[in-house]
Amino acid sequence: MNAHVSMAANQTTMPLPPITPQWLGQVAYEPTLEAMRHFTQTREVHTPDAVWVLEHPAVYTRGLAADLAHGPHPEANAQHTRIPVIQVERGGQITYHGPGQVVVYPLIDLTRRAIKVRAFVHLLEQAVIDLLDQYSVSAQRRLGAPGVYVNAAKIAALGLRVRRGCTLHGVSLNVDMDLSPFSSIHPCGVVGLAVTQTRALGIQANAQTLGMALAHHIIEALEQSHA
Numbered sequence: 001m002n003a004h005v006s007m008a009a010n011q012t013t014m015p016l017p018p019i020t021p022q023w024l025g026q027v028a029y030e031p032t033l034e035a036m037r038h039f040t041q042t043r044e045v046h047t048p049d050a051v052w053v054l055e056h057p058a059v060y061t062r063g064l065a066a067d068l069a070h071g072p073h074p075e076a077n078a079q080h081t082r083i084p085v086i087q088v089e090r091g092g093q094i095t096y097h098g099p100g101q102v103v104v105y106p107l108i109d110l111t112r113r114a115i116k117v118r119a120f121v122h123l124l125e126q127a128v129i130d131l132l133d134q135y136s137v138s139a140q141r142r143l144g145a146p147g148v149y150v151n152a153a154k155i156a157a158l159g160l161r162v163r164r165g166c167t168l169h170g171v172s173l174n175v176d177m178d179l180s181p182f183s184s185i186h187p188c189g190v191v192g193l194a195v196t197q198t199r200a201l202g203i204q205a206n207a208q209t210l211g212m213a214l215a216h217h218i219i220e221a222l223e224q225s226h227a
Helices: 003-013 029-042 078-082 117-134 180-184 207-226
Strands: 022-026 050-055 059-062 085-087 094-097 101-107 148-150 153-163 166-174
Touching: 022 207, 029 050, 029 085, 029 101, 029 166, 050 207, 078 180, 101 207, 117 148, 117 153, 117 166, 117 207, 166 207
Parallel strands: 022 050, 059 085
Antiparallel strands: 050 101, 059 094, 101 166, 148 153, 153 166
C-alpha cells in the first residue's frame, strides 16, 4: 500500500483523545474570540479537540457577510445602543449574546474526523434537538436557515468558521435571559423572526446545566461519527 494512503487512513481511524467539556462561566466576548483564534492557529495534528461552554456579557456580533440593515436599530430601544457590536469571521448575520444564554464552542478538527462542514452543522442542530427532546420539547430545523426552532421561534443560533479544517465559533442556546435586545435587530438576518428560550418552555435547568448537557450531546455524536 502507498505510504501516503496508509498514513491518511490511520489519521481517520486511530482512536482520538477523549473530549472533556470545560465550563468557563461568564467570559467577555473579545478575549474568548482571541483565545479561539490562538487555539486554532497553534494547534497541531495531534492536539486534542476542545469544547468550551460559557456565557457572555451583552454583545451583538456580526458575521462576515452581515448586512448592516439588519441592525442594531437605535429607534427600537435606545438602551440597546450601549451594547457593543463586534464584527467577526463566522458565517451568518447579526445575533445577540448575553447573560442567561449559554454558548458552546466546539473546537474540532473536522479533517481528522472526516466530517464535512454541512454534516457538522447538522450534528450541532441535532444535539440541540435531542437535548430539548429530553425535556419533552419538540424542536425543528428550518431549511435554509441554520439553527433550531420551537413553534417557529428561534431558540438556538449557529455560526461557524473553518480554518485549516478546524472549527471556530459554535452554537448558542437561549436559556433564561433578557430577550429584548433581539428586538433591536433582525436576528440572523430574518425580519420579524421570533425568539424564545428554554425557561419560557417550562425547562427550569440553568445555563450551565443545559450547556454542559448540550456539550455532552455534541461529544457523543462526534464519537459515534468516528467509530
